[in-house]
Amino acid sequence: MKTIYLAGGCFWGTQKFFDQFNGVVRTEVGYANGPTQNPSYEDVCRRSGHAETVKIDYNPEIISLEKLIEYYFMTIDPLSYHRQGGDMGIQYRTGIYYEDASDLPVLEACYSKEQEKHKHKMEVELLPLDNFYPAEEYHQKYLDKNPGSYCHIPKALLTLSRKTRTGETEEELRARIGDLAFEITQNAATEYAFTGKYDDFFGKGLYVDIVSGEPLFTSIDKYNSGCGWPAFTKPISENAVSEFTDSSHGMLRTEIRSIGADSHLGHVFNDGPRESGGLRYCINSAALRFVPYDELEVQGYGEYKALFND
Numbered sequence: 001m002k003t004i005y006l007a008g009g010c011f012w013g014t015q016k017f018f019d020q021f022n023g024v025v026r027t028e029v030g031y032a033n034g035p036t037q038n039p040s041y042e043d044v045c046r047r048s049g050h051a052e053t054v055k056i057d058y059n060p061e062i063i064s065l066e067k068l069i070e071y072y073f074m075t076i077d078p079l080s081y082h083r084q085g086g087d088m089g090i091q092y093r094t095g096i097y098y099e100d101a102s103d104l105p106v107l108e109a110c111y112s113k114e115q116e117k118h119k120h121k122m123e124v125e126l127l128p129l130d131n132f133y134p135a136e137e138y139h140q141k142y143l144d145k146n147p148g149s150y151c152h153i154p155k156a157l158l159t160l161s162r163k164t165r166t167g168e169t170e171e172e173l174r175a176r177i178g179d180l181a182f183e184i185t186q187n188a189a190t191e192y193a194f195t196g197k198y199d200d201f202f203g204k205g206l207y208v209d210i211v212s213g214e215p216l217f218t219s220i221d222k223y224n225s226g227c228g229w230p231a232f233t234k235p236i237s238e239n240a241v242s243e244f245t246d247s248s249h250g251m252l253r254t255e256i257r258s259i260g261a262d263s264h265l266g267h268v269f270n271d272g273p274r275e276s277g278g279l280r281y282c283i284n285s286a287a288l289r290f291v292p293y294d295e296l297e298v299q300g301y302g303e304y305k306a307l308f309n310d
Contacts, residue, residue, distance in 0.1 A: 001025060002060050004068060005032055005097035005129050007051040008076045009084025012142040013153035014054045017075055019141075020158065023063025028055045029142075030134040032097055033125075038133055044091045051125075052091050055132060065103060069096065069110040075153050078114060078122040085152025086247060095125035097132075154248045155255065156188040156264065173211065181210050181286040185263035188248075188255070193228025196285025200224070204293040206236075206304055207283075212261035216240050216288065217281070218307055223273065229266065230283045233276035236307075241265065256281060263287055 008014040011029040018024050031039050034050030044050050058068065076084055082093050096107055111126050134140075143149055143158075151158070174182040183189035198207070202224075207217040217232045217240075225231035235241045239259060246255035246267065256265045265287045272280035296305050 001057050002065070002103075003055060003057050003099055004065060004103070005053050005055050005095075005099075005132060006068075006072050007032060007053040007093060007095040007097070007125070008072060009052070009092045009094070009152050010087050010150075011052040011054050011135070011139070012149070013151040013158075014052075014075065015141065016143040016151065016158055017153050018054060018056055018068070018071070021063055021068075021071070023059045023061075024056060024068075025059055026057040028134055029053070029139050030055060030132050031091075032132045033095065033127065033130045037131070041136055041139065045089075047090055049090060050133075051093050051095055052135075053095070053097065053132065055134075065106050066110055069107065072096070073110075073114050075157060076124070078124050079118060079120055081123045086150075086250070087152060093125065094123060095127065097125070097127055097129040099129050101128070148244055150245065150247060152247060154188055155244060155246065156186065159262070177210050178286075184284045184286050185209075185211050185261070185265075188246075188264040190266075191229070191284050191286050196229060198230040198285040198288060198290060199228060201230075201290070203290065204308065206291040206293075206296060206301055207232075207288045208291060208301075209258045209261050209263050209265075210287055210289045211263045212258065213289070214240070214258055214260040215301065215304060216258060216265070217283070218304075219293075220308065221276070223276075225272070225280055225282070227280070227282055230285055230288070231272070232281040232283065233272050233279060235281065236304075243268065256283070 015027050015029050018027055031044050031050035032053035034048050039048045039050050076094050082090050084092050115122055204219050206215055208215050215236050218236055221233045241256050242259055244255045246253045253267045256268050266283040269280045270278055272278050291299050291301055296302055
């Protein structure tokens with residue numbers, strides 16, 4: 001077993017991100033490379049000089065140090081000084097800290113490879129580990145204990161290693177639904193406004209998850225919001241979708257995902273029609289498949305025909 005220490009902004013998200021990978025044996029959040037001993041979280045927040053860091057114990061026969069560092073750079077802005085996401089301060093600086101000097105050539109090669117992608121010098125520290133103090137217990141596995149809490153790492157990256165819930169490999173799913181739908185549902189991408197095939201479409205029928213086929217919305221609740229994406233006042237049922245806090249791109253939004261396949265669908269906003277509850281479910285066309293009313297029976301959705309008889 002080997003160990004590497006990575007500082008990538010708020011350690012809640014960094015720990016959650018690395019816990020998903022096969023070969024990562026154990027993770028622990030703590031405070032590294034500061035000038036004082038045994039700091040508390042309050043000390044660190046008062047600029048003690050320590051970095052919020054994740055200690056990663058890993059099996060190099062299963063996952064390499066190179067791969068861990070490749071993953072690490074996916075989660076940070078390497079040009080940002082003392083800031084990641086919405087968090088600012090010296091505790092949120094980025095850094096790669098090593099105990100074993102024999103790891104340094106590998107780390108330097110990884111660092112140089114990443115630096116070549118940027119015009120400006122990266123702000124990521126590459127240093128020997130001077131000290132590491134475990135954080136308080138309530139910080140350990142924080143996002144497992146408090147799902148839906150703030151995280152500066154996009155949700156799509158927190159499930160990077162998984163197979164899809166349909167049992168397909170990612171390559172198989174991409175081939176079945178297409179590149180755009182894959183990037184939206186699996187990696188939380190967004191189609192360009194006014195380009196989706198259902199933006200200005202108001203046929204009678206059912207909208208289902210393109211990944212799993214689970215029913216999500218009906219044409220009854222679709223309306224023309226003018227936003228450039230299909231808009232609905234509500235999902236087909238309360239348990240059809242789940243909500244998550246999304247702090248990506250410098251914004252605070254509520255992400256909408258399907259319950260069954262966990263597909264990213266879009267976001268919900270509170271600027272919808274007041275007479276219909278005041279919500280606007282802004283959904284990517286490519287995340288949906290439309291089933292016309294006349295084909296509900298033949299496509300296996302006959303039980304939903306009654307919704308259109310009210």
